[in-house]
Amino acid sequence: GAMCSASTGITLAAWLGATALAEDARRRAGRRSGTWSSLSSWRASSSRLRQSREDALVSAAALLVLGRGLAGRACGVGRRQSATDAVAGESSGSTCATPCPSRTVIVGGGPAGLATAITMARMGWTGIHVYDRLQEPPDPDDEEIWSDTARFYLLGISGRGQKALRAIGAWDMVSRYAVPVVGRKDWPPGAGPDGGVLRIPKDKPYTTQVLARDRLAGALLRLVRERHSDAVSLHFETECSSVSWNEDGTAEAASLVFQRCTPPATRAVSGVDQEACDIDGEPFTVTAELVVGADGTSRTIADAVEDREAASSSWWNQWRRFRVTRYPDDNVRVYKTVPLHMPPPHWRGDLNYSARTQDGRLLFEALPADAEGNFCGVLLVREDDPLARANTPVEELRAEMERQFPQFLALMSDDVLESVARKRASRFPKFRYVGPRLHHGGSTVLIGDAIHTVKPYFGLGANTALEDAVMLTQAIADGPSLPHALAEFSRTRAKESEILVRISRGFDRPGALGTASFVVPLILDSIFNKLAPSIFGPNTITLLQRDGITFRGALWRKRRDRTLQALVLLTVLGLVVTGLAALVRTAVAASSRTTALGAVAATLAVAALALARRGANSARHMAPADVIARVEPKSSDEAEGDRDGKKTA
Numbered sequence: 001g002a003m004c005s006a007s008t009g010i011t012l013a014a015w016l017g018a019t020a021l022a023e024d025a026r027r028r029a030g031r032r033s034g035t036w037s038s039l040s041s042w043r044a045s046s047s048r049l050r051q052s053r054e055d056a057l058v059s060a061a062a063l064l065v066l067g068r069g070l071a072g073r074a075c076g077v078g079r080r081q082s083a084t085d086a087v088a089g090e091s092s093g094s095t096c097a098t099p100c101p102s103r104t105v106i107v108g109g110g111p112a113g114l115a116t117a118i119t120m121a122r123m124g125w126t127g128i129h130v131y132d133r134l135q136e137p138p139d140p141d142d143e144e145i146w147s148d149t150a151r152f153y154l155l156g157i158s159g160r161g162q163k164a165l166r167a168i169g170a171w172d173m174v175s176r177y178a179v180p181v182v183g184r185k186d187w188p189p190g191a192g193p194d195g196g197v198l199r200i201p202k203d204k205p206y207t208t209q210v211l212a213r214d215r216l217a218g219a220l221l222r223l224v225r226e227r228h229s230d231a232v233s234l235h236f237e238t239e240c241s242s243v244s245w246n247e248d249g250t251a252e253a254a255s256l257v258f259q260r261c262t263p264p265a266t267r268a269v270s271g272v273d274q275e276a277c278d279i280d281g282e283p284f285t286v287t288a289e290l291v292v293g294a295d296g297t298s299r300t301i302a303d304a305v306e307d308r309e310a311a312s313s314s315w316w317n318q319w320r321r322f323r324v325t326r327y328p329d330d331n332v333r334v335y336k337t338v339p340l341h342m343p344p345p346h347w348r349g350d351l352n353y354s355a356r357t358q359d360g361r362l363l364f365e366a367l368p369a370d371a372e373g374n375f376c377g378v379l380l381v382r383e384d385d386p387l388a389r390a391n392t393p394v395e396e397l398r399a400e401m402e403r404q405f406p407q408f409l410a411l412m413s414d415d416v417l418e419s420v421a422r423k424r425a426s427r428f429p430k431f432r433y434v435g436p437r438l439h440h441g442g443s444t445v446l447i448g449d450a451i452h453t454v455k456p457y458f459g460l461g462a463n464t465a466l467e468d469a470v471m472l473t474q475a476i477a478d479g480p481s482l483p484h485a486l487a488e489f490s491r492t493r494a495k496e497s498e499i500l501v502r503i504s505r506g507f508d509r510p511g512a513l514g515t516a517s518f519v520v521p522l523i524l525d526s527i528f529n530k531l532a533p534s535i536f537g538p539n540t541i542t543l544l545q546r547d548g549i550t551f552r553g554a555l556w557r558k559r560r561d562r563t564l565q566a567l568v569l570l571t572v573l574g575l576v577v578t579g580l581a582a583l584v585r586t587a588v589a590a591s592s593r594t595t596a597l598g599a600v601a602a603t604l605a606v607a608a609l610a611l612a613r614r615g616a617n618s619a620r621h622m623a624p625a626d627v628i629a630r631v632e633p634k635s636s637d638e639a640e641g642d643r644d645g646k647k648t649a
Contacts, residue, residue, distance in 0.1 A: 101289035108294030112448030114220035115469035121228035132240035137218035149369040149376040152212035159547040161463035178209035187355035192581040193407040273562035296449035327431040334425035338377035390424035433501040438490040440485030452497035454504040480578040499551040
């Protein structure tokens, strides 16, 4: 710290010296020039003035280089990298524009927290401390643990997540434990065991990679220990109970209270439905110049910031204060995980398998857990369903599986059925986001699930969390100061988080709301995109998964598409009305006007009512896969694959 302060003083002195040299040169040139009595003397003096200024600037540059070089060697800032270099390449010195924090605390040791620690260590930072209330993730090579696929909910790492992991140098490590998934096979409601529909997209720019969330965290943890142990300290089984900031409101430093705790004997499935740990130690306080809240659904840091700003904000400034927007869950689903062994050649190991009932009561998904044919199945049910209870009668579960999903029941042993019936169902998190800022003062910032919590249906939450870690370090690398960097991160990511949650919640609305906000737009997007792909974009799910498109950009693209779709539909409706009017005029010529109008109106009303009722009944329980399956025809080789699969079966 003393060296940094001294070198900063040298830099300031160099700048003042350079300024003084330039001013002295200007005065000397002015005295030499005298009075400009003629054009020639004016040109001569002007030339001398330019030369004097150039000499002064050279001297100023030399002093600045000397000062910044000393500052760089003292603070580790010798070479200023670009944002991309700061994240994508190893650095021997810090790339921050200001003296680096002496202590950085990351609350949350999941994928987002560990990814942030790696990016900061790659920038040359030291004094990074990661705290998490859970046990540390298991060793990613411990086959005894990972063979129990029912313990872990799987994540799909899309193009966004893969790009972020490559940027921090972690993809080679993570990819060792991931399984590629190239497509899906769906059984529509009512389809028999041979009625699955295979779909493998051809224009997808990346291949989804699947692995357990805790295995991803374990791989990142190994990377920290192998490459950055001198910069990053890890503190598992340590819970953050509170955080406070300077009383003067500047929030330039934060004080966090931690306690040692004993977590549950085993990590809960996927880290989503975690139990509270038992406190077994005395509290201790840690002061940090930078706090990164990556504590996910625990929300300790976010709740503390919200309470602080609610108490300190003026009544007229309430609309600008930090707040957590929490949505009630009006479409509650709970789940039980099911271990499956699906051996080739009857089952492909690179597909996502899914099936559902006609009434939407039960859904079954299965994703590959490894390359040996082991899958993790997920049975999704409504909260009040009898199968959601713990200690469900085994015969009741067997009867439902036999009636609804016989193709999967054949893969379950009696022991598996008994364990699934016995376990309690796990819950998904509720939708929530933080805004309009993601930071507090110049010392605290939030990332990952702490700022955008969504249900893991479409693989957006975890991938966006990894993206947050990269974006935060890019903002720090580019910013002139830490407070400025945190504010810039808020500016670029706060609205993104809000839009992500709002769009994801629109996918999950029940009944008529779900039909209006998800099913109908998905059908319209698919139809219009096929008719005019150069004008209308793909459906929202596909658009959100594309690399290089922000969530805000996707939202505006869909708003534009909706406007154009409405114009087209209104035009078509106008043509239909015009045609009907012509029919009415023809009918009037043959009979009375009143009778003709009444007959046409009655016919149209009955037809519209029938279509609306049929559409509502068919869409009420329609799952996303059903809609996609109906609006996207199979390609020829996919159909051939289906025929080959049926012959094998």
